[in-house]
Amino acid sequence: MSDVRQTVAPQVGDDIAVQLSDVHKWYGEFHVLKGINLTVSRGERIVICGPSGSGKSTLIRCINRLEEHQRGNIVVDGVELTNNLKNIDQVRRDVGMVFQHFNLFPHLTVLENCTLAPIWVRKMPKDQAEAVAMKYLERVRIPDQARKYPGQLSGGQQQRVAIARSLCMNPKVMLFDEPTSALDPEMIKEVLDVMIGLAREGMTMLCVTHEMGFAKTVANRVIFMDRGEIVEQNAPNEFFNNPQSERTKLFLSQILAH
């Protein structure tokens, strides 16, 4: 079944990175995602926003199978997410994820955090993995912290390590789940700057965030979710200046008043 998908998907278009069609998910009786349709082209930067509990995290966690969807289908880079473990592994190798609480491995140094997956998943030789890791640590501007442990870094530095750790796997798509909302204000900028740099280089990004400035600067599309549905999606300018639905207007007024 998966093989069929792999051959079918390129016909749909080689420029599609992620495609969700009619995706449903329930937590027990609770309907979290109610028929999500979303197509993300290669190089596209999408910002997802919406009130708490609207299913934003659940949506992007379905894209690398941290959560399982129960209906509809999700195709990532031509590979459909089914119960087939091989497909899941393949998707996870090609999709990077950055979490709200960093989730660095506290017992490993910054460098080891970055080289672990390349060495064990990509079977890269250690010195090559370290060279790659140093390259990305320089990219996020903390090469001098490579030998430290995560617990010795500030929140902003930790989040930049987390981004570097994902980049070391050379992902085709990056998922961000509120990457700055656990950070103190003065650290938010250093993380956003790294993300803006990534966007400039053409990384395909799906980012759950309430940083509206970031959305305006880099997003191709802003998606507003509420109660498990995509209520509205538009280019940032249109989205912020000319919201269509009442729910979007209410949400924007609340968030801008903050």
Next chain:
Amino acid sequence: MADHISVQGHPGSVTSTDDRETASAVVKPPALALGPLGWVRANLFNTWFNSILTILILWLAYKIIPPLVNWLIINSVGPGEGVTAQACRASGGACWAFIHEKYRLILFGLYPYEEQWRPIASILIIVGLLGVSSNRNFWKPWLLAVWAAAAVVIGVLMWGGVLGLPFVRNTLWGGLPLTLILSVVGLVVAFPLSILLALGRRSDLPIVKSLCVTYIELIRGVPLITVLFMASVMFPLFLPTGVTIDKLLRAQIGLILFASAYLAEVIRGGLQAIPKGQYEAADSLGLTYWQKTRKIILPQALSITIPPLVNTFIGFFKDTSLVIIIGLFDLMSASKAALTDPAWRGFYKESYLFVAVVYFAFCFFMSKYSQWLENELHRGHKR
């Protein structure tokens, strides 16, 4: 990026830490200038309750320590030419002559007297290897090979029958080597087994999970004595006639079954303490289940479970003394055997004290080592 709007703003938190640091740099703690007498007054007699406690403890010490010193040292009878049990009894002190007379029996059981260098060598190998293994830098695959080789060497030494060493049946093994073999082999086998049991108990596969739960709960619900009895009496019932498993091996299996169930629960506690985010981060990087378990979950889980793990190790080390009930001569049983000599009857205190000191030496080492290891493992990621 000047116009970003943050949802959570904590303007106050930005400067507060800096303030605290500058403040503590300026104001120094008050200097303490207390003489010894002042110290006594401030710590031992500062309240009437503390004063009563202090006096009570001093009185108890006065009652206990002098008689103890008298018995242990002043009135004790050391080893010497012609010192007999009579002389010991007359003195009213400890009879170290008894220990001198019997220590080979207590330490090595019924192992042939002239061959006792073999268990001594075995003990030295075990203790030496434990020492080497306690250094983290040596935690490499070759260490396993060294342990395997050591097991063979110890087997050859203890049994003999080759290389010109006379054969010694394992029913004659006893004392400290037996205790060490039972506990070290027991823990070395039970530990990996317990990791698998703990992982199995948290598995998503219902069959694996229920098997592990059943095993752990069954074994934990039964006293060790019962497990040992079952191992020695019931195993043979399940075996085809003609096949016998050696008594020592049966005891060893019983001990392993028991230890693995206990250790599994300790390790499961550690696994549960690992935040969900660690699993998710490992998954999102594409690590397989076993890579995730080996590289991310177990190192963290085991390092936080060192105190309860060592607690269980120490308990297990001492619990091996229960093999006495199926007729094996471990350290404890051998010391009892020493007491049955009609010429030296009645020196219980000395005998048990001696055994206690030997047990204590090993347990104290384990305890100290675990504290050191804990520091060593946490040194890196402490804030």
